[in-house]
Amino acid sequence: MPVNFTPTARENLLPIQGIFLGVTEANIKKPGRKDLLVIALESTATISAVFTQNRFCAAPVIVAREHLAREQPIRALVVNTGNANAGTGADGLISAREVCRELSTLIACAPEQVLPFSTGVIMEPLPLEKITAGLPACVRHLGKADWFDAAQAIMTTDIVPKAFSKRVTIAGQIATITGIAKGSGMIHPNMATLLGFIATDARVAPDALQAMLRHAVAQSFNCITVDGDTSTNDACVLMATGQGGARVSSASGDDYIALRDAVTEVAIWLAQAIVRDGEGATKFMTIRVEGGNSTAECRAIAYAIAHSPLVKTAFFASDPNLGRILAAIGYAGIGDLDVSKVQLYLGDVLVAEQGGRAASYREADGQRVMQAPEIVVRVALNRGAANATVWTCDFSYDYVKINAEYRS
Amino acid sequence: MPVNFTPTARENLLPIQGIFLGVTEANIKKPGRKDLLVIALESTATISAVFTQNRFCAAPVIVAREHLAREQPIRALVVNTGNANAGTGADGLISAREVCRELSTLIACAPEQVLPFSTGVIMEPLPLEKITAGLPACVRHLGKADWFDAAQAIMTTDIVPKAFSKRVTIAGQIATITGIAKGSGMIHPNMATLLGFIATDARVAPDALQAMLRHAVAQSFNCITVDGDTSTNDACVLMATGQGGARVSSASGDDYIALRDAVTEVAIWLAQAIVRDGEGATKFMTIRVEGGNSTAECRAIAYAIAHSPLVKTAFFASDPNLGRILAAIGYAGIGDLDVSKVQLYLGDVLVAEQGGRAASYREADGQRVMQAPEIVVRVALNRGAANATVWTCDFSYDYVKINAEYRS
Numbered sequence: 001m002p003v004n005f006t007p008t009a010r011e012n013l014l015p016i017q018g019i020f021l022g023v024t025e026a027n028i029k030k031p032g033r034k035d036l037l038v039i040a041l042e043s044t045a046t047i048s049a050v051f052t053q054n055r056f057c058a059a060p061v062i063v064a065r066e067h068l069a070r071e072q073p074i075r076a077l078v079v080n081t082g083n084a085n086a087g088t089g090a091d092g093l094i095s096a097r098e099v100c101r102e103l104s105t106l107i108a109c110a111p112e113q114v115l116p117f118s119t120g121v122i123m124e125p126l127p128l129e130k131i132t133a134g135l136p137a138c139v140r141h142l143g144k145a146d147w148f149d150a151a152q153a154i155m156t157t158d159i160v161p162k163a164f165s166k167r168v169t170i171a172g173q174i175a176t177i178t179g180i181a182k183g184s185g186m187i188h189p190n191m192a193t194l195l196g197f198i199a200t201d202a203r204v205a206p207d208a209l210q211a212m213l214r215h216a217v218a219q220s221f222n223c224i225t226v227d228g229d230t231s232t233n234d235a236c237v238l239m240a241t242g243q244g245g246a247r248v249s250s251a252s253g254d255d256y257i258a259l260r261d262a263v264t265e266v267a268i269w270l271a272q273a274i275v276r277d278g279e280g281a282t283k284f285m286t287i288r289v290e291g292g293n294s295t296a297e298c299r300a301i302a303y304a305i306a307h308s309p310l311v312k313t314a315f316f317a318s319d320p321n322l323g324r325i326l327a328a329i330g331y332a333g334i335g336d337l338d339v340s341k342v343q344l345y346l347g348d349v350l351v352a353e354q355g356g357r358a359a360s361y362r363e364a365d366g367q368r369v370m371q372a373p374e375i376v377v378r379v380a381l382n383r384g385a386a387n388a389t390v391w392t393c394d395f396s397y398d399y400v401k402i403n404a405e406y407r408s
Numbered sequence: 409m410p411v412n413f414t415p416t417a418r419e420n421l422l423p424i425q426g427i428f429l430g431v432t433e434a435n436i437k438k439p440g441r442k443d444l445l446v447i448a449l450e451s452t453a454t455i456s457a458v459f460t461q462n463r464f465c466a467a468p469v470i471v472a473r474e475h476l477a478r479e480q481p482i483r484a485l486v487v488n489t490g491n492a493n494a495g496t497g498a499d500g501l502i503s504a505r506e507v508c509r510e511l512s513t514l515i516a517c518a519p520e521q522v523l524p525f526s527t528g529v530i531m532e533p534l535p536l537e538k539i540t541a542g543l544p545a546c547v548r549h550l551g552k553a554d555w556f557d558a559a560q561a562i563m564t565t566d567i568v569p570k571a572f573s574k575r576v577t578i579a580g581q582i583a584t585i586t587g588i589a590k591g592s593g594m595i596h597p598n599m600a601t602l603l604g605f606i607a608t609d610a611r612v613a614p615d616a617l618q619a620m621l622r623h624a625v626a627q628s629f630n631c632i633t634v635d636g637d638t639s640t641n642d643a644c645v646l647m648a649t650g651q652g653g654a655r656v657s658s659a660s661g662d663d664y665i666a667l668r669d670a671v672t673e674v675a676i677w678l679a680q681a682i683v684r685d686g687e688g689a690t691k692f693m694t695i696r697v698e699g700g701n702s703t704a705e706c707r708a709i710a711y712a713i714a715h716s717p718l719v720k721t722a723f724f725a726s727d728p729n730l731g732r733i734l735a736a737i738g739y740a741g742i743g744d745l746d747v748s749k750v751q752l753y754l755g756d757v758l759v760a761e762q763g764g765r766a767a768s769y770r771e772a773d774g775q776r777v778m779q780a781p782e783i784v785v786r787v788a789l790n791r792g793a794a795n796a797t798v799w800t801c802d803f804s805y806d807y808v809k810i811n812a813e814y815r816s
Contacts, residue, residue, distance in 0.1 A: 055745045056738030056763075087734040089748075089764025122731020123765050186718055186735065227717045229732075230739035309635045309717070309803075310594055310811055317812035323530025324637075326495040327594065330464030331638035337463045340497075355464075356497025357531050395717075400805050403718055404725035 003284040003373050005276040007160045010148040014165040014176045016199040018042035018241025022141035023153040026134030028127055029082030029120060034153035038138040039077040040107060044242040047074045048209040050217055052234035059085045059092030060116035061235060067112045075109040079117040079154050080131055086232035087123035095126040102132045106139045119156055119195055119233050151180040154195055157402055158184045162273040168262035170255045173245035175202040177262055181270035185279040185403060187226035196221060196236040198266055201244030202259055211251035212260045213238040220267035224391045226278040228307040275391045280398030283315050289379045290387040297334050298388035301379060304332035312395030320366030322351050329379060345378040411692040411781050413684040415568045418556040422573040422584045424607040426450035426649025430549035431561040434542030436535055437490030437528060442561035446546040447485040448515060452650040455482045456617040458625055460642035467493045467500030468524035469643060475520045483517040487525040487562050488539055494640035495531035503534040510540045514547045527564055527603050527641050559588040562603055565810055566592045570681040576670035578663045581653035583610040585670055589678035593687040593811060595634035604629060604644040606674055609652030610667055619659035620668045621646040628675035632799045634686040636715040683799045688806030691723050697787045698795040705742050706796035709787060712740035720803030728774030730759050737787060753786040
């Protein structure tokens with residue numbers, strides 16, 4: 001079960017004026033579950049998106065980038081789960097375009113005004129007929145489905161739907177923000193995670209929206225890892241419908257910062273939810289590296305710790321076998337690291353300093369911290385002012401089970 | 409159990425003239441097992457060594473480097489299992505030096521003529537008294553123990569002892585080579601693996617020996633990974649006693665190449681044995697990447713595949729969920745990779761080309777290859793002449809079990 005996580009209740013998810021949601025059961029991979037989502041937008045909306053850096057990026061990622069480059073107003077997003085439409089070559093591109101075309105005829109816009117998204121198994125042909133057959137039902141439901149339904153409709157190995165809402169006041173006007181995300185395995189985002197959609201009713205200028213999304217993603221989805229595998233389908237979209245009273249006209253100033261920080265808070269909540277619901281997760285770990293020469297070296301060390309199967313299995317076992325963390329710090333590729341200056345803390349317990357175990361450290365203290373479901377690992381490099389935080393989960397029998405049996 | 413692996417029988421391990429082995433049970437971590445090894449060398453021997461690049465390298469690695477820098481003849485190596493003496497700060501260095509001093513008084517040489525090695529749990533104090541108490545028994549046994557005993561005495565989570573012998577004729581003279589190695593987890597060597605010792609009775613000039621070791625390690629221990637964790641204690645040592653008839657006087661020429669290739673063959677055998685006995689391994693995978701612009705990019709892609717927990721769990725399940733391999737190729741960091749040129753083969757089966765699944769590919773063919781305990785994954789990049797090979801194993805429940813319970 002997810003670590004320290006309660007899904008947001010349906011009634012606490014705030015509708016966004018100018019966004020209409022529709023879901024259906026299209027039987028894409030398994031019957032009896034919502035697996036197709038349409039998000040329709042008012043024509044006033046602005047939109048910004050970031051995508052995976054994986055060279056084998058999915059067909060829908062390629063098509064979505066093409067459509068965004070047209071700079072026509074985007075009127076709808078279509079998201080299927082159960083099939084990633086990645087590693088599918090030319091046929092995959094044809095299918096992704098066909099899905100956009102079908103939806104565009106149903107909602108009366110150009111195909112280029114639709115963005116496609118897919119998630120699920122890689123290198124299997126997209127079941128195009130099932131998806132196009134499901135689209136009319138989605139469109140009929142537009143406005144009847146809510147964000148809770150939408151979060152459910154994009155799940156794969158996720159155990160819980162991930163959705164969060166927030167309100168912020170911008171120059172006396174309330175802006176509402178709601179976001180959903182999915183992801184549980186193949187999580188090591190490199191630009192964005194495997195499908196996050198965040199919407200606000202504020203009116204936001206396109207360049208401000210883009211800056212806001214990059215900021216939010218850098219602080220959230222780009223700070224998590226479950227298994228170190230960067231997905232072919234990562235995408236995060238920020239939509240601003242302009243239907244509420246709040247206005248942000250440029251990428252600076254108090255109004256911009258207020259909305260940006262609220263969007264970032266939603267993104268962090270969703271990113272952490274993905275880790276809490278990481279495949280097989282039993283622990284939620286915050287890895288904080290401080291006092292580095294650069295953010296890059298702090299991130300390299302934090303990710304070395306967060307990716308180490310030896311560290312992750314020790315956390316699963318609640319075993320303070322913390323020498324494995326020192327080993328990970330040591331192989332993170334920081335050639336001039338002076339290990340005698342490094343301090344390692346587990347929660348509030350000083351574990352190591354001066355190249356070895358701290359004189360004050362007692363195994364019982366480490367044991368106490370390791371028992372908790374939520375653990376902070378803090379590494380002080382004591383050589384500069386930079387820092388970085390990464391969130392991750394442990395590595396359990398269930399991770400192996402889930403991924404060994406994924407297609408069965 | 410190790411994958412497709414039969415340990416070399418005791419009687420097939422060839423003694424090396426000028427090398428004397430002694431082992432004992434020093435009760436370092438658990439009673440009733442050989443855990444302390446002394447390798448004594450004739451004064452005619454030359455020696456070369458490579459060590460881990462981990463910044464948190466172990467105290468014995470620091471001390472061994474110091475002693476080698478003195479350029480005095482090395483007369484003995486001492487190896488304990490059960491404790492890595494890594495992450496142990498100043499006390500660890502004192503202990504490593506004390507082990508050398510104790511042994512030097514027993515065999516009548518200077519402390520600087522002894523090299524220490526340790527393997528086992530990190531960040532726990534070395535049980536110095538147990539080791540010094542065990543040294544006299546090792547020395548009494550010198551010459552009575554054989555390479556099979558020596559291979560057993562350095563095991564940690566290894567299930568099987570790893571040792572191999574080979575003879576090669578150099579200008580009419582027979583050279584004998586025997587090597588041992590240990591390692592099963594925390595295996596992603598960056599210079600050498602966690603403890604390999606190779607000896608020959610040939611007489612080899614120091615610079616030739618150094619070149620020979622670097623060549624052998626680059627082709628063997630630096631081509632394997634179990635879990636992507638680079639150890640704090642990696643070390644590989646090549647010893648040439650000069651007690652046989654064979655001679656190699658420089659790092660070039662036919663004699664050099666003949667001995668170098670034989671040493672490399674022993675090193676490859678040992679490196680593959682480590683992967684076959686990888687923690688929890690049920691499959692042995694050869695990842696071969698061909699047609700790259702550089703060896704570095706081929707290695708980056710091979711390691712991305714070999715490290716992916718998703719790929720490794722799919723192999724454990726014998727599930728040809730091969731899109732995960734495409735995803736790993738895509739995130740290996742080759743920015744200008746043209747995925748439409750990439751071909752993926754599983755054994756002799758063409759799986760993917762032109763950015764997607766090959767038209768000829770049938771799941772049943774992939775399934776057939778996946779059932780075997782030994783699998784070759786071949787990636788043709790079709791953009792250059794470089795290639796690289798990496799050996800790895802799958803990721804099973806037992807890997808999690810072994811590492812969750814390691815200290816209990």
